[in-house]
Amino acid sequence: MKVIDLTHTIKEGMPVFPGTEPPKLDAASTFEKDGFRETLLTMYSHTGTHMDAPAHVRKNGITLDKFGADKFVGKAIVIDCNDLSEGDTIDISYINKYKGIIEDTEFVLFKTGWDRYWDTEKYYGKFPVISEEVADYLISSNKKGIGLDVISIEAIESEDLPMHHKVLKNNLVIIENLCNLDQIGSDLFTFCALPLKFINSDGASVRAVAILD
Template sequence: MKIIDLTHNISETMPVYPGTEGPKLEVANTYEKHGFKETLLTMFSHTGTHMDAPAHLFAHRPTLDTFPAEQFVGKALVIDCSDLQEGERITMKYIEGIKEKANQAEFILFYTGWDSRWGTNAYFGGYPYITEEVAEYLINSRKKGVGLDVIGIDPISDENLTIHRKLFAETDIVIIENLTGLGEIGNELFTFCALPIKYDNSDGAPIRAIAILQE
């Protein structure tokens, strides 16, 4: 068995969505004064590698804490879209070529290679994002979740969050953003785990995402 970590570290210097305050990691207790170390974490619920719940946009839709744990684990497939250039979109052609595997997967993860820009201004540029046709496929095939190695499933310019709204309006799919390391997995089905912090009325939460590969 091989485990691949798909999660960015949370730090005070990490990229955050424009307009969002970055996280704070304050040492609250020290070895010298208290005999142990403890850190006070202050951050928004959609910080770093994180998961969006349908309740992120719709008040009447489910929050992450109401989902059973099995929602966050399942069979996944990475789809390689790393040939896309800035401003280009992830279309159905990337799914059509591997439709049989894609249909078997519970999670579809799109590898764009954009995680290599993490920590630079280029990370906020014209990253690839999925079309509404791809969103329709995810809805109709009843996926548990969709993930990308970019900062959003919609372009930053789309203040209406069109793709988010389309996915969340009627389905209980989750959206995972800011993944990393998807290029290490290959093109076979594998077990994906993306476990969010469990807190009341969770509209979204940081996750520890991993891939489990059978060797």
Template structure:
């Protein structure tokens, strides 16, 4: 079995969503003073590679900690959209091209290649994003989740977060943002595992996402 890490490392100088503070990693205890090392982490719940639940946008919808743990593991499929350029849409044709595999998957992960801009201003620019038709498919096919290697499932200009709201209004689906290394997986189904930090009334959380290839 081959394991591929799909997670960006959390660091004090990492990219964060515009307007959000970067995480702080403060030495709380040191080898010299205390005989052991411990770090005080201070960060927003949507830092780095992270997961959004419906409660991210709707007050009385499902929080991340209330999802059953099996929701975070399932069959994944990477769909290659790396031919897209700035501001172009991930349309339903990308799913149609692999429809038989997509229908069987629990998680659809869109590979745009945008993670190569991680740490640059372009990462926050006009990245590719999914259409309403794609969102409709994810809902009707009862997917556990959708993921991308960009900072958001909506375009950066959409302050209303329209795609998020469409997915979350009535469905228990999760959105995974800021993935990386999707190009290493290939085009065949695989086991996807994305475990969020579990805290009470969670509106979202950093995750450790991995692909397990047979």
């Protein structure tokens, strides 16, 4: 068994969605003063590699703490979209390339390679986004969720968030800011993205991993 970490490390000064305050990590207790260490973390619920709940954009949407833990684990496939450039769209042709295997998955992860721009201004730019047809496929095929190695499933300047509404109203979850998808390959694997469990969570940071047999 091989376990691949798909998670960016939370630290001060890390990339966050424009308008969001970056996390703060303060020494609350120290060896010198207290004989042990504790860290006070102050951060938004959508910091780093994180999961969006339906409640993120929908007033009566379900929160992450209301899902069973099995919602966050399942068979997954990585869709290779590395050929896309700035502002391109992940269209249904990328799904069609994996017909026959994608039907057996519960999570679909899109590898654009954009995680290589993490900690640069380009990460916030015109990254690849999913098309409405792709969103419709994921919904109609009853997937548990969708993941990407970019900061959002739609353009960063989007104000109405139509793709978020479309996906989340059908109780899929969205995992954004994944990394290391290039280490997985094209075979099925077990995907785990367990969010921090806090009450009424509209989203939460996750420790996402791929487990390869």
